[in-house]
Amino acid sequence: MAATQRKELTEFQRGEIIGAWKCDFSIRKISEILKHSKSTVHEVIAAYKEGFETLPSRSEASPITIKRYLHKNNIYGRVGAKKPFVNAANKMKRLKWVKQKVKWINEWENIIWSDESKFEVFGGDGKRYVWRTPQEKYNLKCLIPTFKSGQESVMIWGCFVKNKLGPLVKLEGKITANIYVKEILEKHLLPFINNLEDKENYIFQEDNAPIHTANIAKKWKEDNNIASLPWPAQSPDLNPIENLWDELERKVRNHRPLPKNQDDLWKILQEEWLNLDEKIYKNLVDSISRRVAAVIENKGDPTKY
Missing domain, CATH: 3.30.420.10 (Ribonuclease H-like superfamily/Ribonuclease H)
Structure with missing residues (x-):
């Protein structure tokens, strides 16, 4: 018997998972409330942490789609704030x-x-650009280290x-x-x-x-x-x-x-x-x-x- 292919989550469903996670719900609780498996919830959150946000599958991710998803998550291209290392x-x-x-x-x-x-x-x-939310201007991952020059x-x-x-x-x-x-x-x-x-x-x-x-x-x-x-x-x-x-x-x-x-x-x-x-x-x-x-x-x- 052929294995059943797991259904791709919609943008809204992934957004629900990330939203619940940002509100400090555990993976178990998110799985219970939203009726997704714990492994699915974990994968969505892991992808978000790695910077993929709640993007759809690779086949759907055109540049326009990526930009739309990033903007929906309140993430825009901004000049990276510079701070000395x-x-x-x-x-x-x-x-x-x-x-x-x-x-x-x-x-x-x-x-x-x-x-x-x-x-x-x-x-x-x-100037160098980074992807970030408005609140992440001085997040260490969004800073551009500066060094003295001549x-x-x-x-x-x-x-x-x-x-x-x-x-x-x-x-x-x-x-x-x-x-x-x-x-x-x-x-x-x-x-x-x-x-x-x-x-x-x-x-x-x-x-x-x-x-x-x-x-x-x-x-x-x-x-x-x-x-x-x-x-x-x-x-x-x-x-x-x-x-x-x-x-x-x-x-x-x-x-x-x-x-x-x-x-x-x-x-x-x-x-x-x-x-x-x-x-x-x-x-x-x-x-x-x-x-x-x-x-x-x-x-x-x-x-x-």
């Missing part, structure tokens, strides 16, 4: 750091946030506190620790700190770039009584100046006329930096407690910030 050791360091700061509230207002960044005159956006660019250094922007400095050529101390810390950071009210209460934040951690830089900060905030590696999502750079880049992209060369770009950067809305950087500092909580929730993995 974080290795296992640094995940643990991030977790340790945020747990030590979890009760900080007003303390964040006394941090001088700093960083270097690059802004390109021309170039592609490097593309030609205008490099800048800047800093700010909750209620005040600091200087914006153009960096030219190779920046050594000695140049960092003399041209940035000495000429720009120190005057900024000296103009802050209750300056002795402020703590300077910088990442772990070699020029920041070099002995000459450490000694200069000690000699000038500038306290430093220890910083976990691979943690740009904890530094609100990264979001300020994003805002600055948006303003530069919307600026008319567009920059034609590096000199134009530098002029526009200075202009737009001074025009940043104070509410933006105040809100960014107010977000630090939420960033800390997000790192804890993600167990050290990158967050949406």
